[in-house]
Amino acid sequence: MSFTLYDYALSGNCYKIRLFANILNIDYERIAVEFYPGADHRSEKMLAISPAGTLPILTTDDIVLSETSAMLFWIARNYDAPDHWWPEQDLTAQANILQWMGFSSDLTATIGQGRLHALFQTPIDKDKMIKGGRAALRKIEAHLSEQSFDGCSFLTGNKPTIADIACFPYVALSPDVGANIGFDHDDYPAIRNWIYAMKSLDGFIPMPGIYAMHELKDHEIDYGSQKSAKAGASK
Amino acid sequence: MASIAVALSKDLPNGRVMRAIVSEQDLVVWRSKSGILSAWENRCPHRGMRLSHGFVRGEALACMYHGWHYDKSATCRYIPAHPELEPPETIRAQEFSSIEKGGLIWVSVDGSLEEPLIDENLTPLRSINFQCASKTVQEVITKSTKLAGDTDPFNFTTKAAGYHHWVLFSEKKELNLHLFFHELPNNACKIHALIDKDCPAQIQKQISRMMESWRRSAETDYEVSAK
Numbered sequence A: 001m002s003f004t005l006y007d008y009a010l011s012g013n014c015y016k017i018r019l020f021a022n023i024l025n026i027d028y029e030r031i032a033v034e035f036y037p038g039a040d041h042r043s044e045k046m047l048a049i050s051p052a053g054t055l056p057i058l059t060t061d062d063i064v065l066s067e068t069s070a071m072l073f074w075i076a077r078n079y080d081a082p083d084h085w086w087p088e089q090d091l092t093a094q095a096n097i098l099q100w101m102g103f104s105s106d107l108t109a110t111i112g113q114g115r116l117h118a119l120f121q122t123p124i125d126k127d128k129m130i131k132g133g134r135a136a137l138r139k140i141e142a143h144l145s146e147q148s149f150d151g152c153s154f155l156t157g158n159k160p161t162i163a164d165i166a167c168f169p170y171v172a173l174s175p176d177v178g179a180n181i182g183f184d185h186d187d188y189p190a191i192r193n194w195i196y197a198m199k200s201l202d203g204f205i206p207m208p209g210i211y212a213m214h215e216l217k218d219h220e221i222d223y224g225s226q227k228s229a230k231a232g233a234s235k
Numbered sequence B: 001m002a003s004i005a006v007a008l009s010k011d012l013p014n015g016r017v018m019r020a021i022v023s024e025q026d027l028v029v030w031r032s033k034s035g036i037l038s039a040w041e042n043r044c045p046h047r048g049m050r051l052s053h054g055f056v057r058g059e060a061l062a063c064m065y066h067g068w069h070y071d072k073s074a075t076c077r078y079i080p081a082h083p084e085l086e087p088p089e090t091i092r093a094q095e096f097s098s099i100e101k102g103g104l105i106w107v108s109v110d111g112s113l114e115e116p117l118i119d120e121n122l123t124p125l126r127s128i129n130f131q132c133a134s135k136t137v138q139e140v141i142t143k144s145t146k147l148a149g150d151t152d153p154f155n156f157t158t159k160a161a162g163y164h165h166w167v168l169f170s171e172k173k174e175l176n177l178h179l180f181f182h183e184l185p186n187n188a189c190k191i192h193a194l195i196d197k198d199c200p201a202q203i204q205k206q207i208s209r210m211m212e213s214w215r216r217s218a219e220t221d222y223e224v225s226a227k
Helices: A012-023 A044-049 A068-078 A091-120 A126-149 A162-172 A189-199 A223-234 B134-147 B201-226
Strands: A004-007 A029-032 A057-059 B004-008 B017-022 B025-031 B037-041 B055-057 B060-062 B076-078 B095-101 B104-108 B123-130 B157-161 B165-170 B175-184 B188-195
Touching: A004 A012, A012 A068, A012 A091, A012 A162, A044 A057, A068 A091, A068 A162, A091 A126, A091 A162, A126 A162, A126 A189, A126 B201, A162 A189, A189 B123, B004 B017, B004 B025, B004 B123, B004 B175, B004 B188, B017 B104, B025 B095, B025 B104, B037 B104, B123 B134, B123 B201, B134 B157, B134 B165, B134 B175, B134 B188, B134 B201, B188 B201
Parallel strands: A004 A029
Antiparallel strands: A004 A057, B004 B104, B017 B025, B025 B037, B037 B095, B055 B060, B095 B104, B123 B188, B157 B165, B165 B175, B175 B188
């Protein structure tokens, strides 16, 4: 059984679901909804599907979800994701995952809102957003540094979980909010290492603002052979 | 001006790119697939794009904008829009001296790369950013080490306090904590912290949290004195 995702390409929250589904190689139906300028997610037609009036929306015949954390959990369980994404038998791991899933809403409320303002001039309290976003980035940077002392590359261990998927987009997108407000990744080496680890996952896909790791592909150009091939071709 | 520590070596693995700033000079610091370190002006000679947005392609750094490739000598070797063209040697990024020692990456922007005098066997901890001048951080550290009593798990004392390099010593843990101060524009700075031996992750976390506590004090002090 598959699901339908009401989706918006520029949304970091929608991207969480696209990314996780792609990593797990799930086939699903994607319906694009015009968030801006049409605000179609608040149209009567969409509110009839999900009264929350937000994107993404995940639906099946039995379920309508409007919270990305619930979607990630549902996908992990429903599609038999490898155990590390939601460790079935490990209560401590589950509690830690829920902790960071909760933190992911702080990221949406700060960096996510700041990015909406940068893209569409939505009104925000800029000072509050900057302070909150900076505090969130510092919190995750400190935690990831501590994880590295334990030899772990991800938020709750040495393998990624749905918590990493939930926190990844708005941390990775933070430089898009603006320059010189402490949102660039230059000041956060542990975040840079984590982003690299996330981008290295099999099935990683990009979104606008989060590019793929070209350097992982074997693009090495042998300048010598390139020139001799050129010389051969001109003959 | 001497060489400045800009990052912990462990935070720039092979094939990775980062941005650093030394004395207002914007730099791209990158490491090739085989591990060769380079530090250049953070500007593509073609269109001025920051090279720190670029990608490592084997032994070359490719600009994110039009994909021009620069090899370890900072010379442009390949222009994707003109694959047949052998780029003239004059298309070059501006190079600065860089060196790796004691688990740190050092850059000099004034051409005088002094070999840093540093213990080779340090364990990297973390680089931490402060939104205040290094002098303010140093005052906070001095104050907090003086105030730390017998109940403090480390009870650090200041063993050496150079301009860029401080060493704190904990007799309790028989541990030296090395702090390398890296000043940034706009009254900001970083500390690159290392310890002189392997110690349990728990102790590393305690030191990391102690530095966060310095930061809370230092940034408040800075805001107060600025008013």
